Amino acid sequence: MPPLLQADGITVAFGGRRALDRVSLAAEPGRVTGLIGPNGAGKSTLFDTVSGLRRPQTGRVRLDGRDITREGPARRARRGLSRTFQHLELFGRLSVRDNLLVAAELGPRRRHAARTADEVLDRLGLADTAQAPADALPTGIARLVEVGRALVQSPRVLLLDEPAAGQDAEETERFADLLRSLAAEGTAVVLVEHDMSLVMAVCDDVYVLDLGQVVACGPPAEIQQDETVLAAYLGEP
Amino acid sequence: MDQFLAFTVVGLSTAAIYAVIGSGLVLTHTTAGVFNFAHGAAGMLAAFAYWQLAVGWGWPVPAALAVVLLVLAPAFGLLAERVLMRPVQALGEAERLVMTVALLTGCIALARWVWDPNTPRPLAAFLAGEPALRLGPAVVTWHQAITMATALAIAGGLWFLLHRTRAGTEMRASVDDRALAGLTGADPLRAGRLAWVLGIQLAAVGGILIAPTVALDAQQLSLLIVSAYTAAVFGRLRSLPLTFLGAVVVGLLEAYLAGYLPQNDYLPGLRLAAPALLLLLALLAFPHRRLPGRDRTLVRVPLPGRRGGLVLAGCVLAVALVLVSVLTEDEVISYGTLFPIGVIALSYVPLAGYAGQISLCQLSIAGIGAVVWGHLGAHGALWALPVAVLVAAAVGALVALPALRLSGIYLALGTVAFATVLDRWIFTLPAFHVLGVRISLFDQGSVSVAGPDLFGLRLTSPTDLVLFSAFCLAVTSLGLAALRRGRFGRRLVALRDSEAAYATLGGRLLAAKVAVFALSAGIAGLGGALYGMQLQTVTADQFSLVAGLPVFLIAVVGGLGSVGTGLFTGLAYVVPVQLLDGLGGWAQNLPALLVALAGLGFAHSPAGVIARLRAQWTPLGRDRQLLTALLGVLALCWAVAVLVPAGGRPALAAALVVAMVLRNRAAARAAAPADVPPEWWGVRRPWRPEDGEVLSRATAAAS
Numbered sequence: 001m002p003p004l005l006q007a008d009g010i011t012v013a014f015g016g017r018r019a020l021d022r023v024s025l026a027a028e029p030g031r032v033t034g035l036i037g038p039n040g041a042g043k044s045t046l047f048d049t050v051s052g053l054r055r056p057q058t059g060r061v062r063l064d065g066r067d068i069t070r071e072g073p074a075r076r077a078r079r080g081l082s083r084t085f086q087h088l089e090l091f092g093r094l095s096v097r098d099n100l101l102v103a104a105e106l107g108p109r110r111r112h113a114a115r116t117a118d119e120v121l122d123r124l125g126l127a128d129t130a131q132a133p134a135d136a137l138p139t140g141i142a143r144l145v146e147v148g149r150a151l152v153q154s155p156r157v158l159l160l161d162e163p164a165a166g167q168d169a170e171e172t173e174r175f176a177d178l179l180r181s182l183a184a185e186g187t188a189v190v191l192v193e194h195d196m197s198l199v200m201a202v203c204d205d206v207y208v209l210d211l212g213q214v215v216a217c218g219p220p221a222e223i224q225q226d227e228t229v230l231a232a233y234l235g236e237p
Numbered sequence: 238m239d240q241f242l243a244f245t246v247v248g249l250s251t252a253a254i255y256a257v258i259g260s261g262l263v264l265t266h267t268t269a270g271v272f273n274f275a276h277g278a279a280g281m282l283a284a285f286a287y288w289q290l291a292v293g294w295g296w297p298v299p300a301a302l303a304v305v306l307l308v309l310a311p312a313f314g315l316l317a318e319r320v321l322m323r324p325v326q327a328l329g330e331a332e333r334l335v336m337t338v339a340l341l342t343g344c345i346a347l348a349r350w351v352w353d354p355n356t357p358r359p360l361a362a363f364l365a366g367e368p369a370l371r372l373g374p375a376v377v378t379w380h381q382a383i384t385m386a387t388a389l390a391i392a393g394g395l396w397f398l399l400h401r402t403r404a405g406t407e408m409r410a411s412v413d414d415r416a417l418a419g420l421t422g423a424d425p426l427r428a429g430r431l432a433w434v435l436g437i438q439l440a441a442v443g444g445i446l447i448a449p450t451v452a453l454d455a456q457q458l459s460l461l462i463v464s465a466y467t468a469a470v471f472g473r474l475r476s477l478p479l480t481f482l483g484a485v486v487v488g489l490l491e492a493y494l495a496g497y498l499p500q501n502d503y504l505p506g507l508r509l510a511a512p513a514l515l516l517l518l519a520l521l522a523f524p525h526r527r528l529p530g531r532d533r534t535l536v537r538v539p540l541p542g543r544r545g546g547l548v549l550a551g552c553v554l555a556v557a558l559v560l561v562s563v564l565t566e567d568e569v570i571s572y573g574t575l576f577p578i579g580v581i582a583l584s585y586v587p588l589a590g591y592a593g594q595i596s597l598c599q600l601s602i603a604g605i606g607a608v609v610w611g612h613l614g615a616h617g618a619l620w621a622l623p624v625a626v627l628v629a630a631a632v633g634a635l636v637a638l639p640a641l642r643l644s645g646i647y648l649a650l651g652t653v654a655f656a657t658v659l660d661r662w663i664f665t666l667p668a669f670h671v672l673g674v675r676i677s678l679f680d681q682g683s684v685s686v687a688g689p690d691l692f693g694l695r696l697t698s699p700t701d702l703v704l705f706s707a708f709c710l711a712v713t714s715l716g717l718a719a720l721r722r723g724r725f726g727r728r729l730v731a732l733r734d735s736e737a738a739y740a741t742l743g744g745r746l747l748a749a750k751v752a753v754f755a756l757s758a759g760i761a762g763l764g765g766a767l768y769g770m771q772l773q774t775v776t777a778d779q780f781s782l783v784a785g786l787p788v789f790l791i792a793v794v795g796g797l798g799s800v801g802t803g804l805f806t807g808l809a810y811v812v813p814v815q816l817l818d819g820l821g822g823w824a825q826n827l828p829a830l831l832v833a834l835a836g837l838g839f840a841h842s843p844a845g846v847i848a849r850l851r852a853q854w855t856p857l858g859r860d861r862q863l864l865t866a867l868l869g870v871l872a873l874c875w876a877v878a879v880l881v882p883a884g885g886r887p888a889l890a891a892a893l894v895v896a897m898v899l900r901n902r903a904a905a906r907a908a909a910p911a912d913v914p915p916e917w918w919g920v921r922r923p924w925r926p927e928d929g930e931v932l933s934r935a936t937a938a939a940s
């Protein structure tokens with residue numbers, strides 16, 4: 001049984017520099033997979049490659065065993081892959097609810113788009129903000145809206161790029177609960193995050209990326225002990 | 238062989254002019270970050286100024302040249318940079334584009350105002366009296382020789398400036414990154430200013446050199462720029478050597494086509510349209526890097542409520558009823574065009590307002606709607622109207638195909654090229670056959686257009702037609718409001734705000750873009766058909782690129798995201814012209830100039846006038862008492878206008894004054910203190926429907 005999402009030997013180069021060098025990563029339903037690494041390690045680039053916005057020079061992306069490397073982003077989305085963006089890509093002129101509606105209307109539950117959107121708004125505690133224009137939101141809330149927009153598509157694989165940046169401790173706690181409940185529902189969650197305590201608290205597996213290469217992977221407890229990781233990443237102030 | 242050489246010489250000397258103009262364009266684009274649509278118009282003004290000094294006032298040629306090139310052109314450049322471009326520098330690409338389009342319209346209007354277009358103004362070539370030079374078998378006139386030498390000198394001078402002087406280094410630094418250039422000690426502002434001065438000087442040189450070989454005509458000279466655009470696009474708007482190469486290609490192509498194209502009715506237009514066709518090809522063939530910096534300021538797209546839409550539709554119908562009851566038949570004909578123009582302006586709303594695609598060829602597409610209706614609906618058959626709309630929509634879908642590869646100014650340029658091809662070639666064709674179907678456009682003259690037959694009710698009188706167009710405008714406005722509230726409208730806005738997010742959510746970019754182009758072209762086609770009915774006969778120049786620019790500008794000023802733009806554009810396009818009509822000939826070009834000024838003033842209200850008006854008038858709309866009073870006064874004024882001869886204008890003035898007074902009363906009554914700071918609305922407390930209005934009223938008051 002292959003993993004639900006599998007990236008295999010992905011290489012992406014910008015000019016001569018390799019942002020990703022034969023990176024492999026797997027994500028399983030019901031688990032939260034962490035992806036950590038210092039700034040510029042290539043985490044967002046890996047998400048771009050998996051979601052179809054960027055073609056890798058080498059390597060394959062498989063979903064459910066099917067090779068989707070050559071498919072466009074829209075195709076992959078319809079196969080159940082959703083993502084959020086580190087540099088917010090909200091539909092700024094639409095209201096929060098309309099942001100979710102657009103996504104719901106493109107997703108598998110398009111017949112009940114309005115109901116789906118309202119459910120997700122409630123779940124994320126965004127009901128009061130529903131009518132506000134998206135470009136008027138503080139960053140923390142905007143990130144949450146990005147998550148909501150991905151969620152209304154009931155994805156099988158959910159890629160989250162620093163979704164909790166800008167949240168306070170209490171909000172982060174609630175967000176951790178959300179991630180656990182999503183995993184419990186059977187979603188494969190991949191989480192890029194700089195907040196180590198969040199990563200250690202919710203992730204089942206953690207990949208460490210440094211300078212475009214996977215330098216370690218394993219359960220969080222192991223990663224915390226790993227010498228190379230300490231050197232590459234955690235040792236940093 | 239001699240003939241070939243002669244054509245080559247002509248081609249090279251034209252090429253030299255395009256190279257000079259094109260390099261000015263590249264200079265301002267790369268250094269100042271502005272693609273100047275008015276670049277050719279600046280050259281045109283220089284040519285007129287030169288004519289005025291050298292011929293009109295009989296100054297010696299060197300003195301005239303010195304004044305134009307060393308005083309007037311730099312002054313124009315500095316003025317444009319300081320007054321027009323700097324305020325919009327921080328705004329998006331689209332705003333800067335609007336400014337230069339406004340400048341283009343303004344320059345043409347100004348030239349027509351100062352120099353009556355009906356007087357011929359011959360301009361002699363340089364050293365026209367001297368015998369031509371013979372270089373082996375080739376004959377070169379002095380004017381041609383001077384032209385080519387000037388281009389070579391300018392090429393050398395530019396190279397020296399950019400690579401050997403400090404100012405040049407600054408200019409090159411600004412090209413890559415304006416912010417970064419600042420860090421290295423270069424001054425992007427000064428570099429930009431220098432680029433504007435040099436750019437306009439180059440345009441002036443080009444304008445003066447080309448004027449003797451073509452007629453001194455404001456519009457024609459301004460549009461010669463299309464050839465220079467082509468040259469600049471060869472250089473990808475950034476490389477000067479490639480721009481020179483592009484100029485040679487365009488110049489030679491034009492000369493050989495002129496020389497060798499067989500003479501018949503179909504092909505002369507092709508020669509004129511060749512640079513535009515080449516521009517389209519070049520745009521599609523070369524990959525384009527956008528200037529750094531992402532557009533963050535976007536056209537607002539207010540969500541029209543059901544009630545708001547109905548109020549708007551009611552206003553449209555009320556305006557129509559007032560017009561037909563108050564005006565004489567002749568006046569109804571001239572004022573009536575406001576409704577079709579409004580429909581054409583509405584075609585910008587989904588395309589440019591929602592989806593952010595800038596098209597400058599909407600009026601040209603309206604022309605297609607007009608001729609299709611003119612021919613098929615000659616007897617008023619109603620089915621021909623949807624056919625006209627569909628044909629226009631199909632043409633729009635065709636325009637969408639290049640749009641998939643182009644964005645921003647490149648798309649705008651592509652639509653300019655398309656409109657130019659229509660103007661210069663397609664619209665001038667006689668009837669022809671494709672697959673056995675006879676296709677006939679303007680029949681090399683004018684096409685008469687009949688009114689429709691509404692199930693046995695033949696609409697022929699101006700009054701009928703005005704009411705019909707007003708009905709169509711009202712329905713289209715309502716339709717677009719519904720579109721904006723619905724799924725497709727949301728998708729278009731989403732697509733513009735983030736293509737990446739739209740695609741990763743499963744949206745198909747291709748389908749959405751083709752659909753919105755077709756939809757907007759269909760609306761334009763309907764507008765064109767209605768416009769034709771109102772005018773009764775149509776000619777190609779009523780639907781030209783230049784004729785379409787004011788409509789675009791007014792729609793921008795109104796606000797491309799609002800469905801009220803239709804009525805607003807119609808009123809603003811038609812009413813001032815008619816009101817000023819009584820003032821005699823000198824006022825004729827005033828409206829065009831006003832439009833340009835309004836477009837230039839747009840920098841100070843980028844959200845659009847309609848959003849402002851809405852914010853200002855909503856309190857009155859909510860105040861039962863004052864609203865009733867207003868309606869009463871309006872009814873009274875209307876009665877006066879109908880019953881009292883010559884009471885129209887005073888009644889209009891009185892109605893406006895009373896409305897303003899009531900508006901201010903209502904605004905004063907409605908002012909309420911805010912509880913939570915506005916940045917936290919929707920976060921600390923629920924977002925309320927009226928919040929948007931309150932905010933925009935506050936912004937309107939602050940600006």
Ligand SMILES: Nc1ncnc2c1ncn2[C@@H]1O[C@H](COP(=O)(O)OP(=O)(O)OP(=O)(O)O)[C@@H](O)[C@H]1O
Pocket residue numbers: 014019037038039040041042043044045046086
């Ligand atoms: N479009 C691009 N062109 C050139 N280089 C790029 C581009 N996008 C990313 N890079 C480079 O690729 C490397 C990886 O970038 P990426 O954004 O994937 O890092 P990241 O791990 O997400 O970092 P961060 O934690 O800061 O988000 C960086 O060195 C970056 O400079």
Ligand SMILES: [Mg+2]
Pocket residue numbers: 043044045086
């Ligand atoms: Mg990143």
